[in-house]
Amino acid sequence: MSIPLPPPIAAYFAADRADAAAVAAFFTDDAVVKDEGETHRGKAAIRAWKADASRKYSYSITPVAVAEEDGKIVVTCHLVGNFPGGEVNLRHFFRVEGDKIAFLEIIP
Incomplete structure (x- = not known):
């Protein structure tokens, strides 16, 4: 069963199965991601965060x-x-601006 998600968030989860560049594309230029005690600012840092997570973990x-x-x-x-x-x-806490994600925090 799938749940209805706002389009940018649904796109983020779909891209999560692809690659880091695809994930970063759904964020604003100055977006912030907080995960595992680290803060990542901007698309380049978000792309690096996702690439690192994909190298470390299969999930x-x-x-x-x-x-x-x-x-x-x-x-x-x-x-x-x-x-x-x-x-x-x-839990993934998203703030969306228009059709992009401006903020994401991931916590248990």
Whole structure:
């Protein structure tokens, strides 16, 4: 079962299966991504973040819930892969500007 997501967020998750450049394309030029205690600013840093994550981990990601919280779109995803623990639910906090993602924070 798939859940309805705003187009830029749906595109982000679809691109996640492709490559780092495809993921970065869905962000604004000055977007910010926070993940694993690190902050990545701008498309080049976001592309490098995604490339590094793809080198370190193989995983599948399935969005399972969507909500709005404090002006952000929160997508809860189930991940299964070769990372420590092997399985986890993560919350992705998105702020969208027009048809691009301006902010993403990923936390358990």
